[in-house]
Amino acid sequence: MAEDTHVLDRPPEGASADWTIPQNWDAYTPEEHATWDRLFARQAKLLPGRASEAYLKGLDALRLSDGGIPHFEELSERLMKLTGWQVIAVPGLVPDDVFFDHMANRRFVAGNFIRRPDQLDYIQEPDVFHDVFGHVPMLADPVFADYLEAYGRGGNRALELGALKQFGRLYWYTVEFGLVEEAGNLRIYGSGIVSSFAETRFALEDPSPNRIRFDLERVMRTEYRIDDFQQNYFVIPSFDELLRLTLETDFAPLYGTLLAQPDVPVGTILPEDVMITRGTQEYAEAKV
Template sequence: MTHAQPAPPEGIANDWTIGQDWASYSPQDHSMWDRLFARQASMLPDRVVPEFIDGLDVLRIARPGIPDFGELSERLMKRTGWQVVAVPGLVPDKVFFEHLANRRFVAGRFIRTPDQIDYLEEPDVFHDVFGHVPLLANPVFADYMQAYGEGGLRAQGLGAIDRLARLYWYTVEFGLIRRDGALRLYGAGIVSSHAESCFALDDPSPHRIDFNLQRLMRTQYRIDDFQQSYFIVDSFEDLLKQTLDTDFAPLYRALEGQSDIAPDVVLPDDHVHHLGTQAHSRRTATSIT
């Protein structure tokens, strides 16, 4: 899921955390954050779930410059008991799950360069903090993230990490939600991307399908292009309830004998909000996992 090296680099704590070293950010680094923030803030209010905007406000992420993780964690702790901790990059699955299970969100401390403004392979501080942290101020979504971490630790012992990774991908990273008769964004991979913030809601290419846990866990996904399918939840409360009410061990066993579903496939029993043309994916050659 994370593809990190198995042991922390020399000088890194066993839990892979490091100091953010906020003072080391250059004016150019802060300027890049402000540029990215302004671009997203101008387009998201009518597209993103309101809880995201509330999180930006209550956590004061909108202030100029890259947020200080210590100050951010202090505000977040008062709201939902979560913290933001810096890591040097991608971390092993077990470390990632343990942090989530203990209400710690791991964030990269570097920020992209101007030539990476629209795409970079490894998540940076803008994706991690702007994309993920605002919803951690929402009590229900914060509980979902902790439940996911606890489920990840159990999934490791059942050999089901790949299945559970798809749940994270299609909810936490690339999820859509139904709100007041319309679709809204909530996945961090979408809200931190200017292009995908438009594509996910407006483009005729992708399928938009109602959330189904078993179906989602069989579905492959794109790792270096826009998604071919997005899954829609009715509410954060329903997402949390399904996670807490599901006994994942028999679910994993049931899925062992079932084939994967390609990301462009629509099944006969899918509840389809929008049947995509898949025009974008036909124009590009991308990787699937």
């Protein structure tokens, strides 16, 4: 099912107006199912003791270890019973307004293609392993499920106010690359980390990156890398606190403040940052 690109400017032929398509589960090849199983097996060995309790509970509750690429209808049936979310197939990256509308209505969009065997360690566009293994277990957690719905509701407002870049950084540094503190230890919950064999260890154990206490305004000012490991990770104290901040913050005046300030470059430490780990930045500097 893999193609050269899944970045589209309009719904492809056969897609609905909301960009949804059939998953076409029966069209997956044995090689594609084997790719999922290989990716799953190596992450399943790595994540205990590193992933958040919420993620691990979701992984177990949704039975993603049953073998082969999950069938979205069966997965959605289990997920709906837990938090009212469902997983829907899309052909690739969808427009922002479509993405936000689905999320606000508890529909998680997932690509129906899977990476090639030679792309096990890196793929630029999110595939079914990133989307389902990385994201969906967290949707089984009621608090995080509420957070993603709230994020979806705020998305189109950010578009209207010209603050999509700032709002997108909140998603990046939480949903994709977030860390959480649990019982005095750092754990990963961001999908970009839990679905990556290399970044799972890098985010928690490597001395290179900064690990900074989460601050909403700081996060929304901070640039990020899309092509390599992160130089900054932000640590939330709990999912309840992340949800509370999202629900209680009046984002309109916050956007006004953010748009009047310069962006914070990748890897920068600010005087007011609460540091959990001050990184060496050795990894990033070696790439220069």
